[in-house]
Amino acid sequence: xxxxxxxxxxxxxxxxxxxxxxxxxxxxxxxxxxxxxxxxxxxxxxxxxxxxxxxxxxxxxxxxxxxxxxxxxxxxxxxxxxxxxxxxxxxxxxxxxxxxxxxxxxxxxxxxxxxxxxxxxxxxxxxxxxxxxxxxxxxxxxxxxxxxxxxxxxxxxxxxxxxxxxxxxxxxxxxxxxxxxx
Numbered sequence: 775x776x777x778x779x780x781x782x783x784x785x786x787x788x789x790x791x792x793x794x795x796x797x798x799x800x801x802x803x804x805x806x807x808x809x810x811x812x813x814x815x816x817x818x819x820x821x822x823x824x825x826x827x828x829x830x831x832x833x834x835x836x837x838x839x840x841x842x843x844x845x846x847x848x849x850x851x852x853x854x855x856x857x858x859x860x861x862x863x864x865x866x867x868x869x870x871x872x873x874x875x876x877x878x879x880x881x882x883x884x885x886x887x888x889x890x891x892x893x894x895x896x897x898x899x900x901x902x903x904x905x906x907x908x909x910x911x912x913x914x915x916x917x918x919x920x921x922x923x924x925x926x927x928x929x930x931x932x933x934x935x936x937x938x939x940x941x942x943x944x945x946x947x948x949x950x951x952x953x954x955x956x
Contacts (some may be wrong), residue, residue: 857925857954860897863888866903866951867925873922877915879907891952899951906944909933916947925952 786794801929812876834840858866869887882904891898905912919926926949933945 899954
């Protein structure tokens with residue numbers, strides 16, 4: 775259905791200046807609603823849906839059907855609780871020597887330094903161990919060390935042979951044992 779221009783022109787003249795101003799304001803209001811309010815309304819609907827989803831998730835957590843999310847601070851506290859305490863440092867060092875003896879590795883007298891890590895505020899025992907053994911023995915020792923003492927960080931490994939034909943290596947292992955300060 776096509777409206778002729780003449781009818782529209784006569785209708786607009788009949789409205790007058792006040793009517794045209796009102797019609798222009800009506801068109802502006804509809805434009806503002808479409809451009810400005812519609813995205814806000816959609817965002818509000820999205821937030822309402824997220825609130826409903828969060829309420830449903832919270833109900834599932836309270837029922838026990840879904841595990842509660844792990845909070846980063848709780849993860850850090852759990853990590854610190856799993857670390858050996860400072861008085862247990864000698865037990866951890868004894869375990870290191872026992873693992874070396876199990877692999878028949880010779881550990882010479884090591885150097886030990888106790889300090890506090892400024893970033894984590896954990897006690898750290900820095901250990902430098904001169905070692906002697908075959909490559910497979912040393913590799914098994916390091917693997918056992920890292921798997922059985924999760925609080926140990928291997929910082930540096932240095933091995934060397936005196937002669938090419940030697941099967942025995944000499945070297946140094948530098949590691950840090952992290953301890954809780956409780």
